[in-house]
Amino acid sequence: MGRPRNPPKLEAVLADPFLFISRLSVVDKKGKLCKLIPNGEQIEIIRALHSGDDTLILKSRQIGSTTAVAAYFFWKWYVSSSPTTHVILSHKMTSSQHIFKMFKRFWDSLPETLRRPLALNTNHTMVLQDTGATLQAH
Secondary structure, eight states: OOOOOOOHHHHHHHHOHHHHHTTOEEEOTTSOEEEOOOOHHHHHHHHHHHTOSOOOOOOOSSSSHHHHHHHHHHHHHHHOSSOOEEEEOOSSHHHHHHHHHHHHHHHHHSOTTTOOOEEEEOSSEEEETTTOOEEEEO
């Protein structure tokens, strides 16, 4: 149950979290939708996550760490070739829902060339049709 083969340029975007993440959109501080351009701290967070080692982020507030982590794990979910499950857990349901809304925005902003069909798309769950990979908020 794998994904269909993509053209070489598309394969490169899917293989590289930075190329993929740069195609996602976020809401800026003024409330406008714009492309996600990771800042220096976000780049370091994504590199640390991508290294595969355990990652602990000690940081000040408002550097975009939640956005960086969400974008990275959206990429991991999206490129998974198996039915993995990614769950957003937070100390408050409202923060889990806020992060899930980021994932929804990432999905909605994907270029058509990257868009894959969803088998399920609810207020707390998204499931990719071809792999069964699941993203949930709890």
